[in-house]
């Protein structure tokens with residue numbers, strides 16, 4: 001028998017050297033990313049064709065890997081950490097986020113049960129309690145109440161807001177069916193879910209995945225200017241369903257819609273859900289973290305008193321490298337009731353004692369990584385003052401964008417600017433019909449994006465397209481706003497030469 005080959009793990013010294021090399025690569029990337037086109041300009045299939053499609057038989061060096069990253073992958077990247085990335089919402093990484101993530105990777109712990117790594121669970125509970133208080137959610141959503149007694153609710157880190165919304169719906173359904181949803185499934189057409197027409201598509205997806213079906217979702221009208229959910233329409237929709245013998249399960253309020261950033265009136269919605277005993281889930285994926293600033297605490301108004309669950313994504317605006325979505329419930333028994341299952345191989349004394357939280361019961365998957373370490377590293381490295389400075393910088397940049405749009409007769413706001421987001425379009429006029437203005441709105445955005453100078457995205461209200469300019473990137477400075485505006489101005493002048 002031949003001697004078995006030893007696996008070529010790096011020695012501690014080799015790892016140290018190569019890790020430094022990777023950190024140097026990242027630091028250089030961040031320093032130079034602003035000189036690259038924001039939006040990747042490769043054709044479909046180009047990256048796949050360039051990358052060697054076979055796994056090497058013999059070990060290769062990190063140098064070889066990094067050379068391919070530079071040559072074949074970087075051109076195929078859209079640079080989300082670019083200072084002029086203004087599309088979608090920011091997905092901020094940060095030095096602290098990367099370092100916390102690296103620590104978590106190195107520790108490599110699996111936190112599915114408290115017993116499989118107590119620190120993974122307990123740090124997550126502590127960090128989520130801290131963050132809940134800082135966001136104004138109150139101790140109703142904390143593992144430990146202000147007086148030190150155990151809370152009925154608590155927070156958990158999910159991979160994404162989509163998963164958080166899905167679990168919120170499962171918990172709501174558990175409560176509405178008295179637990180029958182998990183044993184018997186759901187009766188067709190009996191249960192209903194509500195949100196505004198501006199709700200994120202993850203709600204429909206949750207309805208599909210839960211077995212309720214897309215048709216269970218009632219999309220309620222919004223105010224034509226502010227794009228906020230119309231509470232009277234919501235009340236009518238719920239009352240009509242109840243009168244028809246259906247069971248309203250959940251209302252989702254949005255704090256910062258994906259389209260225009262609209263903040264639904266959570267307190268008024270909460271009065272309706274309370275009256276009907278319906279679960280209120282608040283999707284604050286992007287905007288919720290703004291509440292860390294006292295002057296923006298209003299975005300979470302009503303949540304502490306009336307919401308049943310709440311999600312916001314530190315992996316968007318709050319400098320925590322993807323993924324990290326923080327989700328809280330007021331009553332954890334509905335969530336755990338919907339999702340707990342205890343096969344023999346997971347039985348252990350800590351779980352049986354009931355004295356610990358086992359996070360595997362808080363989301364669809366079993367295994368989970370130590371994401372709290374990443375978030376904790378960010379919160380401590382920046383401190384509240386540093387996080388507020390970052391949030392305020394993005395909001396100030398958006399105010400500048402709104403001022404430029406306002407002052408330009410060729411453009412108009414499509415909805416009120418909210419926090420770091422400005423939505424605008426070409427203004428129609430005597431010489432420019434709405435149809436042509438809409439065409440030009442798309443064209444202006446496409447041209448700016450194709451230039452590589454900046455990256456903007458689009459949305460639609462009442463059938464009319466608009467451009468979304470989302471500020472809040474951690475590398476974005478005031479000069480990046482001016483530079484992007486200059487490109488936009490030049491493009492408008494090209495397209496509208498006669499005005």
Ligand SMILES: *Cc1c(COP(=O)(O)O)cnc(C)c1O
Pocket residue numbers: 089159160161162163200202254256257258283284285286313325
């Ligand atoms: C981004 C966003 C989501 C989805 O977030 P993921 O974490 O990517 O699932 C949901 N709702 C709103 C309002 C968002 O802005």
